[in-house]
């Protein structure tokens with residue numbers, strides 16, 4: 100009787116022990132418990148704590164057929180953005196965050212070995228034109244060399260689909276507008292050159308494999324999540340290199356005394372520079388379509404812009420209306436290296452991927468972004484891993 104009793108007690112103990120082990124494994128690594136499920140695409144989103152990457156992760160996770168692993172070293176992104184995504188998608192196995200530097204090939208290789216990724220969206224990069232002219236080596240290392248690390252890990256672990264974040268800066272200063280995908284790429288700053296080199300490496304490698312590659316060349320990205328969950332929160336120390344929307348919002352919030360517009364004598368309708376502003380929601384739609392349409396052995400290259408150029412003066416007026424603040428504007432002389440006019444011809448992505456920038460409306464996009472800025476005066480707060 101005693102023997103029987105002790106046998107069933109030990110069985111209960113063993114079962115409890117096994118259950119504990121399973122639960123611990125479940126918590127530590129969703130992959131061990133829920134391996135790739137048929138019909139579910141596990142996407143590695145590099146730079147997913149950043150502005151565009153976090154919006155893309157949100158968009159992917161909204162579809163139940165995606166799982167997301169974010170890899171980010173938080174050098175520029177925000178843990179706050181990741182925490183919001185974790186709160187929205189708490190189910191085990193939906194979202195994983197890995198704090199790692201893509202420059203560390205050993206770690207990257209380990210991440211690929213431990214996860215069965217179906218696709219990579221490679222957003223992670225330092226991404227300020229002005230900064231790239233001051234710290235070129237940092238840009239070549241972070242963009243070109245790290246892309247090589249990612250590509251090598253993809254090759255080693257047989258990951259077959261890559262969506263690459265490129266930029267209109269790879270075109271440089273073309274004389275003919277609008278810019279098509281056939282426009283010669285002649286970048287004029289280290290940022291554009293480093294991205295072009297990454298593109299070249301990816302394209303050359305793709306010729307030797309049946310990898311499915313989509314290269315998206317973004318124009319100027321603005322806006323934020325229409326539901327107010329995510330926003331753009333660059334580090335304060337990057338303000339001096341900042342983009343025009345951040346500069347406008349900083350001026351509207353009184354963080355800076357006003358907005359400095361550099362150059363009023365360009366050969367454009369009102370003398371200020373013309374750019375093609377694209378809402379981040381439209382941009383992430385392009386990524387989802389690119390992922391769905393990526394074909395083995397093919398490289399798709401697409402401009403992602405609206406096809407419409409807007410001048411800095413127009414931008415400032417839209418920003419004044421969006422914020423309701425009569426921002427003080429100082430018109431200064433040109434900044435070296437700025438070009439007059441850049442806008443895309445987006446007909447290729449429209450015809451081949453059925454994508455249009457339906458969401459982008461300069462003032463409305465800025466209104467949405469401003470709403471987030473006002474509700475998050477300190478951005479996402481302190482960013483720590």
Ligand SMILES: NC(=O)c1ccc[n+]([C@@H]2O[C@H](COP(=O)([O-])OP(=O)(O)OC[C@H]3O[C@@H](n4cnc5c(N)ncnc54)[C@H](O)[C@@H]3O)[C@@H](O)[C@H]2O)c1
Nearest residue numbers: 146148149150151171172174175176200201223224226320
């Ligand atoms: N914002 C734009 O207007 C724009 C335009 C064209 C192209 N792009 C491209 O889009 C991508 C995303 O840009 P963003 O505006 O979201 O920038 P961002 O700075 O907000 O995000 C980049 C993210 O990458 C991470 N990161 C950087 N280096 C890393 C490394 N070595 N290891 C791991 N993580 C690293 C940063 O911490 C950050 O979270 C970039 O590749 C950029 O070149 C952006």
